[in-house]
Amino acid sequence: MVNLVLVRDNEIFHGKIQAVPIDKLYLHEEIIDSNLNTLIRAIKKKNVFQDPVIVDENSGVILDGMHRTEALKRLGYEYIIAYLIDYSNPAIKIRKWCRVFKLPDYLIKKEKINETLNEIAKMLNLDMFNCDSKDAERYLEKRKILGYILRGLNEKAYCIKSYETKFDIHEAYLVLRKFEGLIEKKLFLRINYYPDEKFGPKINLEDYLCLIPPQISKEEVVNCARNKKLFPPKSTRHIIPLRPFFVNIPLFLLRKSTEMTIKQINKIIDATLIQRQRVRVRGKIIIDRLYEDDYIDIFA
Amino acid sequence: MGHFIIIYLFSVMDEKIISRLTKVITAIKKELEFIGIKLIDWRVERESSICLLNFYGEFDRIEEVEKLIDEKLKKELANVADYKKIVSHKLERPICSLIDVWQEISEINIFRKYFDFLTHLSKYKQLEKIELVDIKNRNVEWCMKYRNESIKSNIQLIHNLIKKWQKYGFFDLNEEAFRILCFIYRSGPIRREIIMEIGSFILKLHPEKLDEYLNEMEREGFLESRQEKFYLAEKTWNFLKDFLSIIIKIEKSGIRAASLKNLIPLDDVERTQAKYIVHRNGNISNFSANKLVESLILAGIDSNIANKAIYAVVEYLDQRDIIPESELTSLVKMVLDVLDPTGESGLKYDFFINTRNKIIIKYRDLTLPFSYDTFQFIIREKLSSKSSIKVTSSIINMIVAHVLKIVRSSFSLAFKDITKREPIVIEDNYLNTVIKEVLKTSIPLYEQALEGKINELITDILTKSISFFNKALTYKEYHEVELLNNFLEGARNLVWAAFVNLGYWPHPNIVSSASLISQIIKKSDLKDNEKKLFKRIEEFSRRVTQLIVKLRPMFFGIIDDKILKQVMELSKFGVRLSKQLLDRINLQ
Numbered sequence: 001m002v003n004l005v006l007v008r009d010n011e012i013f014h015g016k017i018q019a020v021p022i023d024k025l026y027l028h029e030e031i032i033d034s035n036l037n038t039l040i041r042a043i044k045k046k047n048v049f050q051d052p053v054i055v056d057e058n059s060g061v062i063l064d065g066m067h068r069t070e071a072l073k074r075l076g077y078e079y080i081i082a083y084l085i086d087y088s089n090p091a092i093k094i095r096k097w098c099r100v101f102k103l104p105d106y107l108i109k110k111e112k113i114n115e116t117l118n119e120i121a122k123m124l125n126l127d128m129f130n131c132d133s134k135d136a137e138r139y140l141e142k143r144k145i146l147g148y149i150l151r152g153l154n155e156k157a158y159c160i161k162s163y164e165t166k167f168d169i170h171e172a173y174l175v176l177r178k179f180e181g182l183i184e185k186k187l188f189l190r191i192n193y194y195p196d197e198k199f200g201p202k203i204n205l206e207d208y209l210c211l212i213p214p215q216i217s218k219e220e221v222v223n224c225a226r227n228k229k230l231f232p233p234k235s236t237r238h239i240i241p242l243r244p245f246f247v248n249i250p251l252f253l254l255r256k257s258t259e260m261t262i263k264q265i266n267k268i269i270d271a272t273l274i275q276r277q278r279v280r281v282r283g284k285i286i287i288d289r290l291y292e293d294d295y296i297d298i299f300a
Numbered sequence: 301m302g303h304f305i306i307i308y309l310f311s312v313m314d315e316k317i318i319s320r321l322t323k324v325i326t327a328i329k330k331e332l333e334f335i336g337i338k339l340i341d342w343r344v345e346r347e348s349s350i351c352l353l354n355f356y357g358e359f360d361r362i363e364e365v366e367k368l369i370d371e372k373l374k375k376e377l378a379n380v381a382d383y384k385k386i387v388s389h390k391l392e393r394p395i396c397s398l399i400d401v402w403q404e405i406s407e408i409n410i411f412r413k414y415f416d417f418l419t420h421l422s423k424y425k426q427l428e429k430i431e432l433v434d435i436k437n438r439n440v441e442w443c444m445k446y447r448n449e450s451i452k453s454n455i456q457l458i459h460n461l462i463k464k465w466q467k468y469g470f471f472d473l474n475e476e477a478f479r480i481l482c483f484i485y486r487s488g489p490i491r492r493e494i495i496m497e498i499g500s501f502i503l504k505l506h507p508e509k510l511d512e513y514l515n516e517m518e519r520e521g522f523l524e525s526r527q528e529k530f531y532l533a534e535k536t537w538n539f540l541k542d543f544l545s546i547i548i549k550i551e552k553s554g555i556r557a558a559s560l561k562n563l564i565p566l567d568d569v570e571r572t573q574a575k576y577i578v579h580r581n582g583n584i585s586n587f588s589a590n591k592l593v594e595s596l597i598l599a600g601i602d603s604n605i606a607n608k609a610i611y612a613v614v615e616y617l618d619q620r621d622i623i624p625e626s627e628l629t630s631l632v633k634m635v636l637d638v639l640d641p642t643g644e645s646g647l648k649y650d651f652f653i654n655t656r657n658k659i660i661i662k663y664r665d666l667t668l669p670f671s672y673d674t675f676q677f678i679i680r681e682k683l684s685s686k687s688s689i690k691v692t693s694s695i696i697n698m699i700v701a702h703v704l705k706i707v708r709s710s711f712s713l714a715f716k717d718i719t720k721r722e723p724i725v726i727e728d729n730y731l732n733t734v735i736k737e738v739l740k741t742s743i744p745l746y747e748q749a750l751e752g753k754i755n756e757l758i759t760d761i762l763t764k765s766i767s768f769f770n771k772a773l774t775y776k777e778y779h780e781v782e783l784l785n786n787f788l789e790g791a792r793n794l795v796w797a798a799f800v801n802l803g804y805w806p807h808p809n810i811v812s813s814a815s816l817i818s819q820i821i822k823k824s825d826l827k828d829n830e831k832k833l834f835k836r837i838e839e840f841s842r843r844v845t846q847l848i849v850k851l852r853p854m855f856f857g858i859i860d861d862k863i864l865k866q867v868m869e870l871s872k873f874g875v876r877l878s879k880q881l882l883d884r885i886n887l888q
Contacts, residue, residue, distance in 0.1 A: 003500050005507050007493035014508045042725040048347045048582070071631070246348040250582040264622065271578035271624040277343070279305055279352070281389040287309065298307065298387070300345050 001266060002273045004083075004297055006242040008091075013241040016084035017052055018266045018275065019254060021289070022073050026055075026061045028225035029233050031070050039071045048230050048244055048248040049081050054240060062227040063087065063238045078256040078267065081249050085240060087218055093239040093297065094218055095198045099180045099211035101189040113209065117149060124175060125160040127161040140214050143167040148175050150210045169220050170229045176213050178234040183209070185273035193234045195292070243293040246300060247273060273299060304362055306353045306369065307387040313349040313702055315677045316769030319666035320376040321351055326660075326667070330369055337361055346673065347581075350386075359390055365395045392603045414547050417451075422462045422471040425565055432534050447554040450520045454553075454813070457546050465539050481522060481532065485540040489529045553882075555638045558615040559608035575617060579625045587623065589614055592632070598709040601636070601645045609635045614694050629653045632792035642751050645816070655708050660723045663731065670707075672728075675700045682735060684807070692816055694741065702738045707731070729752075744806045758797045758885050765878045769871040784851070787867050789875075791844045794878050801881065811848065814841040833884065843870055 005014040019286040043049070049072070053065025062069055063085075063134040072080050085092065102110035107113060121128040126146070126162040131139070144167075160179065184191055189209070196212070216236055218225070224231065249272060253265050260268075283293040304675075305658060310317060321344060329339050337357035344351050355365060430572060440694075452457070462471070473481075484490055489498075495514070500507045514530065517523045521866055524531045532540070575587035589610055596606035612635045617623060636645040659670035661678075668674040679699055683691050703817055711724060740744050748757050768790030775783035795813045799806035802820050807813050817838040821831055847866055 003507070005493075005497040007496045007507075012496060012511065014507050017457075021513050046347055050348060058660060090497065134632065154882045209402075246350065248345070248347040248582070253582065268578050268582070269586060271622055271627075272580065272582040273579075274623050275580040277352070277354075277625045279307075279387075279389075279391070281305070281307075281387045287386050298352075300307075300343055300350065 002266045004244060008241065008294075013085075013089060013091045013093060014251040015083050015240075015242065015244075016057075017081065017244055017247060017267055017269070018263060019079040019249075020055065020060075020084070021262070022069060023067060024060050025055060025080070025082075026059070026225040026228075027066045027069065027230060028063070028221050029062055029066050029235055030230045031296075032233050033064055033101070034044055034135065034179055034246060036067050036070055036074070039067050040074060043071055043075065043251070047251055049254060050246060050248055052081045052083040052244055052247055053181075054086050054238065054243070055082040056222065058086065058088070059222045059226060061222050063092075063221070063236075072254065075184070075254075077251065077254040078260065079254040081247060081254070081269070082297070083244050087222070091241045092218075094216065094221065095236045095237040095239060097193040097215055097217050097237055098196050099176075099213070100192045100194045101183060101187070101209040101211075102192070103189070103207045103209055105207075107187065107189075108157055111149065114158075116186050119229055120179055120186065121160065123182065124178055126175070126179075127162065127163060129157055129159050129161065130156040136210075140212065143169075143214060146172045147179075147213045150212065163208075169214060169216055169222050170231065172214055172265040173231050174213065175233050180211055180247075182277055183211070192296055195237060204227075237292075239292045239294075240293045242280075242297060243291065244297045244299065245287070246298055248299070276300060301355070301358055303391040304359065305355075305387065305391060306355070306366065306391055308351045308353075308373070308383050309386045310351065311382040312348045313344065313346050315666060315668060315674070317381050318344055320380065320672075322660065322667045324369070324376050325353070328372060331368060332357075332365065335361055335364060336495065337365055337529070344669075356454045360632070361389065362390070366400070372635070392497050410551070411482050411544070411547060412475050413480055414543075414550075415475055418462060418543075421458070422466055422484050434820050447550065449552045449557055450561055452556040454546065454550050457549070460543055462547055464542070467723075468535055468539065469520075470536075470539050476505060476509075477517055477522075478507070480505075480510065480513055480517070481536055482544075483538060484532055485537065487543070489531045492525075495530065502612060503631055512522065517604050545647050552638050555612040555615075555635055557641055558612040559635070572691065575620065576622050577625050577628060578622060587628075588742055592628075594633070595652065596649065598705065598708070600648045600722075602640075605636065605639050605645050612639070637717055652708060653666065655711070658723055659711060660708075661731065662727050664726055664728070672700060672704065673675050675703050678731070679735060679739075683739070688803075689749060689754075689800065691873060692804060692807070692820070694812060695805055695807055695817055699735075699738055699742050702742060703735055706738065742808060744792070744802060744808050747804070749800060749805075754800060755885050758801055759882060760792045761797045761881045762878045762885070765790045765797065766875055768793065769878070770875045772871045773868060773875075783867065788844075788848075790871065790874050790878075791841070794881070795837065795844075796839050797881060798834060811845045814838050814845055816840065830884070833877070833880055840870070840873055840877055841874075849875045 001016040001018045003014055003016045004112075005012065007013075030169075049068075051065075051068070054063040055061070055065075056063060065080075066084075069080055102131070107183050131148075133139055133148075133150060136145070136150075136159050139145045139159060140148060144162045145159045147160050149160070151158075160176070162175065164171075178193055183189060197217075213235070216231070221231075221236060249269055253260075253268060259263075279298045279300065281296050281298060283291055283296050285291055285296065303423045325339065326341050328561055332339055332355070335357075339353065339545065340356050341354045341475060342352065351370070357365075358594075362632050366385070370385075373383065382836065431883060465471070470478075470788055477803075480495075480503060483503060484495070487495075492511075492514070494509060499505070500510050505513070514523065518525055518530075521533055524533050533631065534756065577587050578584050592613065593606055593610050597603055613628075613632055616631055616635075617628075631647045633649055636649055637643060640646065655670050661668045661670055661674055663674075663678050668677075680691065681695060683689075705725065706884045711726075745757065745761070748798065751757075768786045772783050772787040772790060775786075792810055795810055795817070796806035798817060799813070799820075800815070805818055817834060821834050821838065824831075826834065843866075847863070850863060
């Protein structure tokens with residue numbers, strides 16, 4: 001198999017590219033139908049599988065590539081090209097997306113927002129209280145609250161609390177999804193997702209409303225996925241030290257075939273990839289979206 | 301100074317874009333040379349819609365290079381495609397294609413087997429008394445059969461090597477450690493992270509295991525590390541130098557021996573094992589020794605050398621079911637270099653295989669690289685511009701293969717200076733002539749159909765078809781050859797007429813026609829009764845195919861009654877179908 005290795009500060013990170021049976025993999029986030037349909041059309045047109053999905057080798061949980069996996073499954077393919085990594089490696093980071101709503105001029109500094117947030121909390125049978133943003137972050141870390149909302153630098157944080165005594169991360173995300181949906185609906189705002197480092201407790205923008213969800217741990221991702229409890233889209237954000245790109249494996253290899261075993265298919269994939277030029281470039285670049293990974297191996 | 305790359309991502313990647321990119325890149329190449337920057341390589345990836353440019357030069361010139369390319373691209377691609385630069389990056393080391401290291405895997409694997417053999421021998425005190433048994437009967441993993449003879453004739457060198465190096469502990473190393481040493485010998489002093497990244501792939505070792513070995517060998521004095529790099533200790537370097545020089549000698553004489561003992565028919569070689577050749581784009585095809593010989597001859601290599609080379613290549617490939625195309629070509633080149641030490645055959649083959657980098661096609665106002673896709677585009681365009689008749693991909697593939705073969709071989713045979721670096725430019729008129737001739741000879745009814753009166757043409761060939769079938773039906777016993785010729789002519793004309801009537805160019809081969817007609821019917825929007833007629837024509841061509849298969853191994857003059865009856869039945873069937881098709885034409 002093609003093993004991609006990165007050595008940094010004497011730490012070794014490695015992952016391997018190979019075909020794996022789709023039915024042995026677990027999604028951890030829900031699928032967005034419109035994105036899925038667009039992707040299905042694109043895959044059909046290209047006839048190659050472009051970028052491997054990122055999979056934890058030990059659990060079979062897909063860390064990145066839910067839609068690609070579902071698209072291939074719906075198109076009747078048996079295998080998918082995966083980049084298998086050891087999720088327990090501390091070099092792989094899991095972060096979160098903050099839900100950010102840009103406020104139009106007429107809403108900035110208006111009391112209407114507070115009223116609406118309270119109204120939504122009531123509708124969803126949630127408690128809401130104000131506190132300092134640093135305290136809110138501490139409560140969130142200790143999982144005393146489901147999330148909190150920030151508005152402007154000097155404003156207090158609005159903490160969202162459940163009346164349930166036991167904190168369930170999966171439930172928390174489902175409740176927050178309802179909450180953010182109601183913000184969109186009631187205040188006519190559009191949701192945007194920003195990496196937490198950018199819109200975390202250090203927020204200093206006056207004209208944004210920012211909902212900070214709790215941080216999901218790696219163990220929670222694996223447990224929920226294995227128990228088929230899917231998080232809403234944009235719940236996790238994985239940053240891995242090295243990611244492969246543009247492997248472009250022909251789709252016919254991924255169909256169920258009586259002629260070829262998975263071992264032979266993987267030998268063909270190896271033989272294909274070793275004939276390509278491989279360029280390692282620094283990550284944090286925009287290709288079709290921003291890739292925050294440290295390095296990217298481009299096969300050309 | 302160093303390598304750097306720039307990668308552009310395009311919204312689309314079609315011939316128009318490729319042509320403009322080719323133009324831009326050809327133009328900047330010279331300009332860059334003025335400022336001391338070399339364009340080492342460039343590549344367009346259709347599937348990913350990217351263009352990768354690989355440069356070598358002073359890093360402080362990168363901005364200048366980017367500016368130059370950006371300007372030219374803006375000019376050439378304005379209003380044609382959206383694009384963006386996704387990467388502009390200094391490389392810590394040159395771009396590597398893993399195939400280079402794949403070759404090392406094969407070689408290191410061979411070295412490992414020799415090492416096992418030597419380690420085994422080193423356990424005996426009286427080496428001279430050991431007699432080698434014929435390897436081909438004992439150890440199938442040791443794949444080259446003629447290697448054994450070569451080992452036998454060089455056994456004294458092997459004995460000397462063991463005696464000289466035994467005391468230094470090399471033969472106590474395990475084979476994984478030995479492979480790591482071989483890898484460092486080939487790569488030269490190497491940084492830890494690089495040996496981890498590439499070495500773990502080549503040596504098929506887990507990176508952490510590899511790390512352990514490196515530390516252990518450093519402790520035991522086989523390796524040294526200085527300034528963050530691993531070096532072979534002097535004794536290790538000298539041992540490997542001795543070891544590899546003997547192996548090269550044995551391998552070379554093994555190749556020569558294999559090439560001379562061409563006792564196995566090539567067809568048998570092909571039958572022995574299913575071997576797949578894996579192309580760079582992931583497509584696969586079956587390995588064919590015959591095709592390989594054909595390509596060597598087309599490359600202009602002396603047939604004597606070509607025939608010899610093939611046996612040595614097959615010996616190496618023995619027991620491998622999947623072979624990367626690039627590995628096969630480098631293996632062929634290595635064998636050619638052994639068999640023709642002047643290097644001419646190797647160079648000719650290299651030119652033939654790497655035509656893509658050596659020929660540029662001028663077509664209309666486009667400048668395109670020599671590739672399958674380019675020819676497919678040109679031929680599709682030529683066919684569609686001349687007639688509304690559609691073309692199946694099976695015919696396109698056949699024509700592209702013919703044209704590629706003609707162009708490639710005519711240039712590789714005529715090209716005097718194969719070491720020349722500037723690409724050859726193929727102009728429109730040459731290409732037009734070749735394509736025209738190939739279309740004329742490959743597509744039945746091509747010229748007649750271009751005259752435009754399609755229904756008249758179909759009527760004409762169906763009338764001919766009926767006449768041929770009738771001649772077959774009125775055969776005399778002493779005219780069996782005539783009978784078969786008339787029958788096959790009738791069948792061909794009927795099937796071709798069916799293709800044209802369905803709006804597609806006919807396939808010259810009746811055997812391939814049946815499945816093509818079936819595919820066309822599936823795609824068409826014919827009425828049910830019309831579908832019925834074409835399905836019967838498909839059935840007819842399948843039955844003709846079966847008959848041809850039965851006839852093939854026979855000598856004329858001994859056609860048995862059963863076959864004769866089938867020919868008669870099919871001729872009658874053919875007449876009926878031709879008439880029905882004629883009725884359809886008359887109704888249209």
